[in-house]
Amino acid sequence: MGKLDKLDFLILEYFQQDGKCTYSQIARKLGVSEGTVRKRATKMRKDGVFDFMIRINPVKVGYSVKAFIGIHSQLGKQHEIGQWLKTFPQVIYIASYSGYHDLILQAYFENNEALVHFVNTELTPENGIEGIDVSIQLKQYKDSISYLLS
Amino acid sequence: MGKLDKLDFLILEYFQQDGKCTYSQIARKLGVSEGTVRKRATKMRKDGVFDFMIRINPVKVGYSVKAFIGIHSQLGKQHEIGQWLKTFPQVIYIASYSGYHDLILQAYFENNEALVHFVNTELTPENGIEGIDVSIQLKQYKDSISYLLS
């Protein structure tokens, strides 16, 4: 699985700007053939470099409360808890961390009551959780996916 | 801007699974016409419900360190700091929060040194930052964009 070259990165940049742009459009802008863009994109997808998706505005589909929850877990339970929490549809992100919290998750809720209910019924000592810190998002300044800089 | 109905949500679900699937494919699976799917998708896009994008695997493009940084800012400086930090390409997410931290950001770095450098040179008292908590991601269990389902 070879490294990515300049052309691969250019293709990624175009798709990043607009996930719906076509191989042909990119090919024209880059001055190469459609087949080249298509073959490289297909290869990168197969290699797990990227995939096509959509980004949904959570507010528009009824989820207006976004929260981060930092978790202190019982010793040795992080993995188990991570596997368990990822099954909740509200939880869109969860990972284990080195730092103050053992696990950090990001979740969306329809309202504050739904958040409170989740916290009170799921993030309990019986489930291996020793403590949590809940932060509710007030204002989002940036949410990008461009690791591709400058 | 009317509400979304069952069909809209089904369309979103298909696009969520594969952002490259075609209107026709979805139409066939749902038993409606291609035009219907296209018209609804176009409307939803225009209404800001969703947009097409790609998700890049950061590790494959050279960013192996993912960190959350919680920030304590000087009183009244949150907004200014948020606006400023969002200009960094490494910072892929930043928002203000109610909770223990005033701001939470998510960033990718090529390695630990890059992270340390960023923290030491940017997140300083001179920039209005009183304190930070850095957490480095160990293992990611889930990173989805599906607020939908069920």
Add this chain to the structure above:
DNA sequence: CCTGAAATCGAACCGGA
């Protein structure tokens, strides 16, 4: 719904290390 324009896809082809 229908039609022309455009994009896609697979496979074959080509040219230089």
Add this chain to the structure above:
DNA sequence: TCCGGTTCGATTTCAGG
């Protein structure tokens, strides 16, 4: 030969009336 890029034609999708 191998690897990458290109070309070509059949098929599918797209966009607008």
